[in-house]
Amino acid sequence: MKQSFHPMPNVAERAHGLVRYGLLVAFVSVLAVLPLAQADARGAPDSFADLAERLLPAVVNISTTQKAAGRPENMPQFDFPPGSPFKEFFEQFQRKRREAPQRRGTSLGSGFIIDPTGFIVTNNHVIDGSDQITAVMQDGRKFEAKLVGRDPKTDLALLKVKTKKKLPYVRFGESDGARVGDWVLAIGNPLGLGGTVTAGIISARGRDIRSGPYDDYIQTDAPINRGNSGGPLFNMKGDVVGINTAILSPSGGSIGIGFAVPSQIAAGVIKQLRNFGSTRRGWLGVQIQAVTDEIAESIGLKSPHGAMVAGVVKKSPAEAAGFKTGDVILTFDGRRVTESRRLPRMVAETDVGKNVRVVVWRNGRKTNLTVRLGELEKVDQASLSAPAAPQGAEKGGKEIKELGLTLSAITKELKSRFELADDLDGVVVTKVEEEGSASEKGLRVGDVVVEINQEKVKSVVEVNKQVVRAKKAGRRSVLLLINQGGDLRFLALKIDSKKG
Numbered sequence: 001m002k003q004s005f006h007p008m009p010n011v012a013e014r015a016h017g018l019v020r021y022g023l024l025v026a027f028v029s030v031l032a033v034l035p036l037a038q039a040d041a042r043g044a045p046d047s048f049a050d051l052a053e054r055l056l057p058a059v060v061n062i063s064t065t066q067k068a069a070g071r072p073e074n075m076p077q078f079d080f081p082p083g084s085p086f087k088e089f090f091e092q093f094q095r096k097r098r099e100a101p102q103r104r105g106t107s108l109g110s111g112f113i114i115d116p117t118g119f120i121v122t123n124n125h126v127i128d129g130s131d132q133i134t135a136v137m138q139d140g141r142k143f144e145a146k147l148v149g150r151d152p153k154t155d156l157a158l159l160k161v162k163t164k165k166k167l168p169y170v171r172f173g174e175s176d177g178a179r180v181g182d183w184v185l186a187i188g189n190p191l192g193l194g195g196t197v198t199a200g201i202i203s204a205r206g207r208d209i210r211s212g213p214y215d216d217y218i219q220t221d222a223p224i225n226r227g228n229s230g231g232p233l234f235n236m237k238g239d240v241v242g243i244n245t246a247i248l249s250p251s252g253g254s255i256g257i258g259f260a261v262p263s264q265i266a267a268g269v270i271k272q273l274r275n276f277g278s279t280r281r282g283w284l285g286v287q288i289q290a291v292t293d294e295i296a297e298s299i300g301l302k303s304p305h306g307a308m309v310a311g312v313v314k315k316s317p318a319e320a321a322g323f324k325t326g327d328v329i330l331t332f333d334g335r336r337v338t339e340s341r342r343l344p345r346m347v348a349e350t351d352v353g354k355n356v357r358v359v360v361w362r363n364g365r366k367t368n369l370t371v372r373l374g375e376l377e378k379v380d381q382a383s384l385s386a387p388a389a390p391q392g393a394e395k396g397g398k399e400i401k402e403l404g405l406t407l408s409a410i411t412k413e414l415k416s417r418f419e420l421a422d423d424l425d426g427v428v429v430t431k432v433e434e435e436g437s438a439s440e441k442g443l444r445v446g447d448v449v450v451e452i453n454q455e456k457v458k459s460v461v462e463v464n465k466q467v468v469r470a471k472k473a474g475r476r477s478v479l480l481l482i483n484q485g486g487d488l489r490f491l492a493l494k495i496d497s498k499k500g
Helices: 011-041 049-058 085-099 263-276 293-299 317-321 342-349 412-417 460-472
Strands: 059-067 104-115 119-123 132-136 142-151 156-161 183-188 196-207 217-220 232-234 240-247 258-262 286-290 307-312 328-332 355-362 365-372 398-400 405-409 427-432 448-452 477-484 487-494
Touching: 049 059, 049 183, 049 232, 059 119, 104 183, 104 240, 119 240, 119 263, 132 156, 142 263, 156 263, 183 240, 217 240, 240 263, 258 263, 263 342, 286 487, 293 477, 293 487, 307 317, 307 487, 317 365, 328 342, 398 460, 405 460, 448 460, 460 477
Parallel strands: none
Antiparallel strands: 059 104, 059 132, 104 119, 119 156, 132 142, 142 156, 183 196, 183 232, 196 217, 217 258, 232 240, 240 258, 286 307, 307 328, 328 355, 355 365, 398 405, 405 427, 427 448, 448 477, 477 487
């Protein structure tokens, strides 16, 4: 093969070539950047007008009325002298007051039609306690709405209006595919003004605002005000990805922090309300708590994730499946449990009666369990908060300096003093060192240590053995299972080696 060679250029030619090469590289770099900038800009529409025009007819204003507080039954009585001109006037006043119709309170919210036959989604708090519900269309038509079902735990409600003509409607989209930074459109009835369109982006996902057990809100900066509750949050395809439910505001007006129930949650709840008139959630039957860094280290988990089982409800699906206190649920039905608060939603979304495979961390290794889910009880459970424990130190017991605790075996005197159950085993906390790790974690006099490092203990000697064993293993903390007024919970206490 014939080869061709090019002579080496002189210094001037080389300098000139380098300049030309630099300009060429710069030009190519600019060309390479331009398509990316154009691609990024495509996410911002020139106008929302076409989308708003298509969606507005399916969004309704919700007006509710309810009886105001009743009039006092006992009206004041006065004695007038005979012939007084005020007697007849006062009697007429009392008579008109008795015959006057009771005043009714009025509230306004939003909703959206999901079926041409007249099914409407809104927030539960919009219609809660109402005697009459009216849905007002964009064209001014009014329909009396009947409540099909409601779910206070997710703050959702389903209404139905009677109509001979098919109504405009919208569909639920896939909120799990929505990303932070995506454009969204909110339509509702802010401050009773009527159909109003606002736009913004998704600011965050998975927000927990402590409004219920299944909090997983979409946060948006699309302006939302009072009256937007129950209205839809749309993506740019025109699908509902959220139901506007709450705002964070010191003044009651929009400051760019609004929260919407994701459609992934809402669609399942609304389907059950439509089919059954109420929700039917899966029930596992465990009390759970978060896995902290210290707890993870004490049980040999590489990272803090999963949901720790603090208690197993008797005669529950979990008990039948062999769940144990101290298990850490790592996966549920093939889905990873990244944090404890995710588990209740996973269980609730799973069909009642389904056999579910669960992977738990137990005794330093993974264990597979299969549980047949029950149906979540509809009755509100009593508060599990522990009663106030007696303060101050109690006589007796042995001090475990490394933990900042004084412990004692359960005696009749202590059982009576702290009102402990007859069948309760463990050791009683009789003193808590001030400003120590145990005090910071909320341990109190009268609490009972049931387990240490997932080993049951019935004497202070057994507690000491577990602490010594943990120190020899190089662990910086021990895991305690505490019975605090009947409520079981795990906590990890640091081992203070200097005091040992």
